[in-house]
Amino acid sequence: MTTSKKALITGVTGQDGAYLSKLLLDKGYEVHGLLRRSASADVVDSRLKWIGVAGKIVLHDGNLTDLSGLIRVLNEVRPTEVYNLAAQSFVKSSWQQPLLTGTVTGLGAANMLEAVRLVAPEARFYQASSSEMYGLIQEPVQSETTPFYPRSPYAAAKLYAHWMTVNYRESFGLHASSGILFNHESPLRGIEFVTRKITDAAARIKLGLQDKVALGNLDATRDWGHARDYVKAMWLMLQQDTPDDYVVATGRTVSVRDFCRLAFAHVGLNMEDHVTVDERFLRPAEVDVLLGNPAKAKAKLGWMAETSLEDLVAEMVEADLARLKTHEHL
Ligand code: NDP
Numbered sequence: 243m244t245t246s247k248k249a250l251i252t253g254v255t256g257q258d259g260a261y262l263s264k265l266l267l268d269k270g271y272e273v274h275g276l277l278r279r280s281a282s283a284d285v286v287d288s289r290l291k292w293i294g295v296a297g298k299i300v301l302h303d304g305n306l307t308d309l310s311g312l313i314r315v316l317n318e319v320r321p322t323e324v325y326n327l328a329a330q331s332f333v334k335s336s337w338q339q340p341l342l343t344g345t346v347t348g349l350g351a352a353n354m355l356e357a358v359r360l361v362a363p364e365a366r367f368y369q370a371s372s373s374e375m376y377g378l379i380q381e382p383v384q385s386e387t388t389p390f391y392p393r394s395p396y397a398a399a400k401l402y403a404h405w406m407t408v409n410y411r412e413s414f415g416l417h418a419s420s421g422i423l424f425n426h427e428s429p430l431r432g433i434e435f436v437t438r439k440i441t442d443a444a445a446r447i448k449l450g451l452q453d454k455v456a457l458g459n460l461d462a463t464r465d466w467g468h469a470r471d472y473v474k475a476m477w478l479m480l481q482q483d484t485p486d487d488y489v490v491a492t493g494r495t496v497s498v499r500d501f502c503r504l505a506f507a508h509v510g511l512n513m514e515d516h517v518t519v520d521e522r523f524l525r526p527a528e529v530d531v532l533l534g535n536p537a538k539a540k541a542k543l544g545w546m547a548e549t550s551l552e553d554l555v556a557e558m559v560e561a562d563l564a565r566l567k568t569h570e571h572l
Pocket residue numbers: 252253254255256257258259276277278280286304305306307326327328329330331332346350370371372373422423424425426427432
């Protein structure tokens with residue numbers, strides 16, 4: 243792989259940013275990341291340390307809401323590829339902070355597209371679109387042609403960002419691709435998301451640190467894959483001659499309840515003894531079922547999910563057990 247490849251990742255401190263940094267470094271890329279200022283820097287780059295890329299990537303101060311800063315960073319880096327992963331990504335919070343979510347997740351992507359158009363129009367651009375855009379589903383299995391029906395301020399913001407990506411491709415000829423990624427998880431998943439909340443709780447209960455965990459809607463089903471597999475699809479999209487949009491999914495959907503069963507069974511426990519339901523974790527509008535058809539990604543990118551749900555759950559629970567035993571928190 244050529245070393246002239248230079249990537250800029252927004253959202254580099256997030257789950258996907260960490261896995262993508264690792265993938266690109268392994269491929270010989272020079273990797274740059276956009277870092278928003280925080281008062282607690284040690285917490286901010288804990289994922290990068292965990293995955294072994296801290297100190298190997300170049301971090302640049304910036305915020306997706308600040309176009310002038312994005313222009314400055316693009317001028318400094320002159321990337322060949324831009325991965326726009328930054329977002330207010332927690333769906334539940336998007337009802338509490340709808341305008342912030344619109345500003346960061348929606349307009350932030352437009353800022354990034356505009357900065358690329360002005361400074362580095364030859365760079366290839368990836369937008370982190372989401373299966374949440376399908377929302378109230380119109381077809382039982384969702385593909386690139388399924389109509390969208392966003393059900394949260396987050397999903398509405400992502401839909402705006404998605405169409406802006408398509409628009410900049412069609413209007414200005416940018417090599418801009420959008421990955422419609424279904425849920426993907428890992429030991430680096432934020433603790434507020436349901437999978438990690440469950441695996442962390444199963445580990446804590448196993449170690450006698452707590453006895454119960456309260457969840458919301460146990461009947462929602464999701465098409466869950468591993469983040470390590472999904473960042474490969476992002477990269478593959480930018481290696482194509484022609485930019486396009488792709489669904490990235492496993493093709494299997496499982497309920498929150500069954501995810502719990504798997505996680506608790508991994509540590510020899512019954513979820514029925516430990517899981518309670520608390521209305522506080524329900525949402526004003528729910529996305530009941532998501533199930534993606536990754537046929538296009540398979541045919542055109544040669545991409546397929548490699549990790550089974552059972553292996554994903556086991557890896558997450560084991561990582562949480564290990565962290566709790568060493569008092570390491572993430
Ligand atoms: P995370 O929530 O783990 O990471 C979000 C990243 O965005 C963090 O690095 C965060 O920085 C950064 N960020 C937030 N606000 C700003 C801002 N104003 N300026 C600059 N950076 C900001 O998300 P994931 O890694 O899970 O997801 C990556 C992207 O993919 C997101 O856009 C998400 O919406 C989307 N997506 C995710 C899916 C999934 O299942 N994981 C599925 C489909 C789409 P900080 O560390 O400072 O908070």
